[in-house]
Amino acid sequence: MTTLHLSHLEQLEAEGIQIIREVVAQFEKPVMLFSIGKDSLAMLRLAEKAFAPGKLPFPLLHVNTTFKFKEMISFRNDFVKSRGHTLIEWINQEGVQSGITPFNAGTQRYTHVMKTEALKQALSHYGFDAAFGGARRDEEKSRAKERVFSFRDRFHTWDPKNQRPELWNLYNGRVAKGESIRVFPLSNWTELDVWLYVYKEQIPVVPLYFAKPRPVVNRNGTWIMVDDERMPLEPGETPEMRSVRFRTLGCYPLTGAVDSQATNLREVLEEMLRSRTSERQGRVIDYDEAGSMEQKKKEGYF
Amino acid sequence: MLHGEELDRVGIDGWLEGYQRKELLRILTCGSVDDGKSTLIGRLLHDSAGVFEDQLKALKKDTTRFGTTGEEIDFALLMDGLQAEREQGITIDVAYRYFSTPRRKFIVADTPGHEQYTRNMATGASTSDLAIILIDARKGVLAQTRRHAFICSLLGIKHVVIAVNKMDLVEYSQDVFEAIRRECSEFLGRLSIPDVHFIPMSARRGENVVGRSETMPWYQGAPLLDYLETVHIAGDRNTIDLRLPVQLVLRPNLDFRGFAGTIASGLLRKGDEIVALPSGRRALVKQVFVSGAEREEAGPGMAVTITLDREIDISRGDLIARPNNAPMLEHAVEAMVVWMNEAALAPGRQYLIQQCALQAPVAVTDLRYKIDVNTLKSENAEQLGLNEIGRIRMECAKPIGADPYVRNRQTGAFILIDRMTNATVGAGMILDRTPAEQSLDRERRSHDAGTNLSPHAGSVTPEQRAARVGQRPFTLWLTGLPRSGKSSLAHALERTLFERGLQSVVLDGESLRKGLSSDLGFSVRDRAEHVRRASELARLLNDHGQVVIAAFVSPTAEQRESARAVVGPERFLELHCNASLEACEKRDTTGFYARARSGEIANVTGVDTAYEPPTSPALALDTVGASIDANVARILALLESRLLIG
Numbered sequence: 006m007t008t009l010h011l012s013h014l015e016q017l018e019a020e021g022i023q024i025i026r027e028v029v030a031q032f033e034k035p036v037m038l039f040s041i042g043k044d045s046l047a048m049l050r051l052a053e054k055a056f057a058p059g060k061l062p063f064p065l066l067h068v069n070t071t072f073k074f075k076e077m078i079s080f081r082n083d084f085v086k087s088r089g090h091t092l093i094e095w096i097n098q099e100g101v102q103s104g105i106t107p108f109n110a111g112t113q114r115y116t117h118v119m120k121t122e123a124l125k126q127a128l129s130h131y132g133f134d135a136a137f138g139g140a141r142r143d144e145e146k147s148r149a150k151e152r153v154f155s156f157r158d159r160f161h162t163w164d165p166k167n168q169r170p171e172l173w174n175l176y177n178g179r180v181a182k183g184e185s186i187r188v189f190p191l192s193n194w195t196e197l198d199v200w201l202y203v204y205k206e207q208i209p210v211v212p213l214y215f216a217k218p219r220p221v222v223n224r225n226g227t228w229i230m231v232d233d234e235r236m237p238l239e240p241g242e243t244p245e246m247r248s249v250r251f252r253t254l255g256c257y258p259l260t261g262a263v264d265s266q267a268t269n270l271r272e273v274l275e276e277m278l279r280s281r282t283s284e285r286q287g288r289v290i291d292y293d294e295a296g297s298m299e300q301k302k303k304e305g306y307f
Numbered sequence: 308m309l310h311g312e313e314l315d316r317v318g319i320d321g322w323l324e325g326y327q328r329k330e331l332l333r334i335l336t337c338g339s340v341d342d343g344k345s346t347l348i349g350r351l352l353h354d355s356a357g358v359f360e361d362q363l364k365a366l367k368k369d370t371t372r373f374g375t376t377g378e379e380i381d382f383a384l385l386m387d388g389l390q391a392e393r394e395q396g397i398t399i400d401v402a403y404r405y406f407s408t409p410r411r412k413f414i415v416a417d418t419p420g421h422e423q424y425t426r427n428m429a430t431g432a433s434t435s436d437l438a439i440i441l442i443d444a445r446k447g448v449l450a451q452t453r454r455h456a457f458i459c460s461l462l463g464i465k466h467v468v469i470a471v472n473k474m475d476l477v478e479y480s481q482d483v484f485e486a487i488r489r490e491c492s493e494f495l496g497r498l499s500i501p502d503v504h505f506i507p508m509s510a511r512r513g514e515n516v517v518g519r520s521e522t523m524p525w526y527q528g529a530p531l532l533d534y535l536e537t538v539h540i541a542g543d544r545n546t547i548d549l550r551l552p553v554q555l556v557l558r559p560n561l562d563f564r565g566f567a568g569t570i571a572s573g574l575l576r577k578g579d580e581i582v583a584l585p586s587g588r589r590a591l592v593k594q595v596f597v598s599g600a601e602r603e604e605a606g607p608g609m610a611v612t613i614t615l616d617r618e619i620d621i622s623r624g625d626l627i628a629r630p631n632n633a634p635m636l637e638h639a640v641e642a643m644v645v646w647m648n649e650a651a652l653a654p655g656r657q658y659l660i661q662q663c664a665l666q667a668p669v670a671v672t673d674l675r676y677k678i679d680v681n682t683l684k685s686e687n688a689e690q691l692g693l694n695e696i697g698r699i700r701m702e703c704a705k706p707i708g709a710d711p712y713v714r715n716r717q718t719g720a721f722i723l724i725d726r727m728t729n730a731t732v733g734a735g736m737i738l739d740r741t742p743a744e745q746s747l748d749r750e751r752r753s754h755d756a757g758t759n760l761s762p763h764a765g766s767v768t769p770e771q772r773a774a775r776v777g778q779r780p781f782t783l784w785l786t787g788l789p790r791s792g793k794s795s796l797a798h799a800l801e802r803t804l805f806e807r808g809l810q811s812v813v814l815d816g817e818s819l820r821k822g823l824s825s826d827l828g829f830s831v832r833d834r835a836e837h838v839r840r841a842s843e844l845a846r847l848l849n850d851h852g853q854v855v856i857a858a859f860v861s862p863t864a865e866q867r868e869s870a871r872a873v874v875g876p877e878r879f880l881e882l883h884c885n886a887s888l889e890a891c892e893k894r895d896t897t898g899f900y901a902r903a904r905s906g907e908i909a910n911v912t913g914v915d916t917a918y919e920p921p922t923s924p925a926l927a928l929d930t931v932g933a934s935i936d937a938n939v940a941r942i943l944a945l946l947e948s949r950l951l952i953g
Contacts, residue, residue: 009574009606010541013331013412018598022610023569026554030623030664054599055567055610059559085681142403149402165400169731170426170647172433173720175661179729193414195405201326275319 021051021190031137032179041077043102043141047199056232064091068121072256080211097123125161126191137188143195159183213251216265220244227261333414335431337455338441347510350458354517371449371488401431425694426647432462436540439468444477450681460498468504475509481525544607548571550718551627552663565612571717576604578659582630584708587948588619626708636706639876641738646691648732653690662721673700711739769850776852782845782874785858787884788913790891793858793931799935811854829910842870862912864919883924888913890931
């Protein structure tokens with residue numbers, strides 16, 4: 006006899022599957038954002054389960070800023086191929102042509118052009134009316150009130166004062182032409198839940214999450230990995246090899262590593278349980294100004 | 308830090324195993340800005356280590372900028388999310404927070420206590436297992452306390468903690484606490500919350516929140532967190548009534564046809580016989596997939612895909628149940644609604660209903676009353692404004708397989724959507740409407756008319772009578788033009804039902820007019836009275852377990868609607884005998900139409916009085932082209948699909 010009582014992780018899984026199915030039922034052209042991080046991978050696993058034994062009824066979209074870690078891209082290619090998913094890669098070509106980098110434009114402007122603008126371009130180009138994202142409410146204050154179905158106008162912008170009430174598990178996905186929604190199946194998960202799920206489901210993740218000697222420099226108290234030659238070194242700065250890992254993955258110049266000896270998931274989990282800082286600390290993007298995430302979301306960021 | 312301590316005790320492997328077994332408890336917190344609610348949650352998060360050091364650092368910075376506590380860390384600031392709101396110093400939406408202890412993981416829905424935000428509270432309550440209602444010990448029970456308790460009860464929350472906060476400001480007085488407890492118990496007794504707990508505390512000082520308080524030795528109960536960790540919620544699940552709303556039909560290849568959805572209640576095993584609603588088709592369960600993996604059985608809350616042993620027509624919005632335990636299919640539903648939009652609800656308006664995976668047009672036909680959430684008194688109302696709560700009756704274009712909300716929080720819930728703006732404008736909870744309650748409604752109406760009736764205690768109920776007769780009573784209401792074939796069909800149907808062992812009674816216009824309605828003519832008023840008598844008679848017969856086949860011209864939608872209301876919408880089926888006027892005239896051998904045409908008789912439907920054909924009959928029967936036998940067969944199929952006959 007199987008147990009008919011759901012643990013919290015199983016409840017979260019069931020909730021996520023229900024959300025994903027609901028979007029497929031209510032929308033014409035959904036897409037799943039695939040950022041290659043652990044949250045994306047957990048979300049993707051939910052989607053696979055939602056439609057098993059069939060395939061995903063939507064493609065994956067990776068918005069490539071061109072400054073992602075090399076290991077992320079190679080992992081992405083192998084993973085998507087092995088699972089038989091359809092992947093769309095989108096790069097903001099205008100941004101590339103303008104020569105913008107995190108180094109010459111500042112993180113805010115760079116993120117806006119290569120992430121937010123790129124995402125909006127991709128959604129408009131393909132006419133996607135619903136986009137799944139792996140964001141969680143526990144990540145950041147302004148996300149705590151985010152709906153599961155987050156309504157966006159035809160400019161892809163978010164109005165925190167004008168979101169639909171969401172009751173029970175009834176999601177109203179009706180949109181007018183040109184409008185869309187962002188959907189967050191992992192809304193109620195915490196960072197720990199995601200890791201536990203990755204552990205329980207034995208989901209392969211990018212090796213950057215595990216400690217290994219990597220070339221890093223220290224900037225403002227954060228270890229930044231020198232992933233390729235595009236990273237300009239300050240005078241007197243030389244990369245040193247340190248055993249580090251990443252708690253979140255993004256653009257390498259904007260993602261801080263932490264000192265760690267944890268080389269597998271079990272050790273990472275133990276380290277995390279004993280840690281006293283939240284994962285977003287490694288992200289440069291939130292610290293630009295108070296309420297910065299809220300501002301970015303209004304502009305169309307995930 | 309709790310995780311760290313636990314880790315030292317059980318090691319990482321023990322911890323990982325324990326974590327996977329943790330239960331989930333969803334909590335709603337209600338109270339106003341001043342009750343210290345945000346402080347309480349901030350305290351729970353902090354003391355159970357849900358707050359990280361960097362967040363704490365940010366918090367310290369925020370405290371000096373926005374805080375109201377001076378030197379002490381203002382935990383409330385952890386809770387207020389959006390920047391603009393932080394500056395206003397209030398929380399104006401539902402915010403979700405997460406923390407966990409070795410035993411459970413908690414999701415906290417934080418909602419404001421402002422009068423105008425009933426909407427947000429209902430939203431938070433809809434998914435919560437337990438509610439914490441804060442009371443400021445200095446102020447005691449306020450109107451908002453009643454309001455919060457009422458909304459919790461309305462939204463079906465079974466466990467409530469009354470947190471009497473700021474005990475430090477009333478010198479930890481037991482008398483103050485007891486007085487509040489007494490006052491609460493008085494009005495809580497009138498609500499349907501089975502489990503209520505009272506805890507005296509000081510959130511700001513952390514007393515009786517996570518740890519016990521030294522200052523209130525008179526309080527013998529557990530601190531809040533202990534209670535949250537141990538309150539028994541597994542019993543809240545409904546494992547009896549199988550309800551699987553079909554979200555999607557999965558057809559990855561020609562050999563696989565799966566029905567995907569989340570089990571709202573009940574258990575489902577391989578080999579079980581199921582019935583699909585509204586079609587009424589039955590099949591056996593061939594495979595059960597839970598979260599993508601094949602299993603023997605599944606229970607409430609699981610996301611499943613099932614396959615069946617034969618091809619039956621099922622699509623999104625349908626409901627899978629058991630043949631002997633399926634909800635009634637209703638076109639008309641009575642419900643309590645929380646209104647969430649600036650544009651008021653008024654009878655006559657049309658919306659879209661979303662219930663489980665079903666989306667269909669509905670018309671609100673009646674606003675029975677609204678409730679003053681502060682006094683809990685009901686009052687008449689023309690419309691329901693933003694944040695108001697009232698009882699409505701509505702009619703749906705498609706039949707709804709719904710359970711009363713009190714029995715099923717999934718299939719009994721719905722939202723209403725504005726068809727123009729697509730906004731979610733209302734949240735509803737379907738009410739249990741037993742025939743007994745309908746009679747009460749009528750008695751109330753009769754009472755208004757000056758007659759005073761009260762039901763006799765201990766009398767035999769309609770359910771008991773139906774059980775004695777061994778059939779489900781219902782009324783088939785056949786409407787159509789004169790000579791459209793209503794009576795012939797009614798008698799043929801009676802014969803067929805009789806042969807199947809069912810007792811039924813045919814009521815038709817002609818026979819009634821010879822006796823019961825012999826005093827009535829054919830004026831609009833007399834016709835309405837005629838239909839009223841017929842419906843009352845049908846109701847009586849139904850209440851006594853008899854099936855009624857009523858054949859009446861009943862030319863207006865209004866007459867038929869009132870018949871439906873009198874008989875009870877859940878046992879009333881409207882059938883349209885559809886024959887053109889031309890065909891009826893041709894078929895008429897009595898010279899009835901001819902006399903009408905010549906002006907010899909007046910008020911003949913179709914000739915000088917309009918006939919309004921039903922817009923959504925349970926069946927529209929072609930009584931010209933199709934044979935009586937064919938129409939009888941269609942009616943039988945309908946009755947079988949509604950599970951009215953076996």
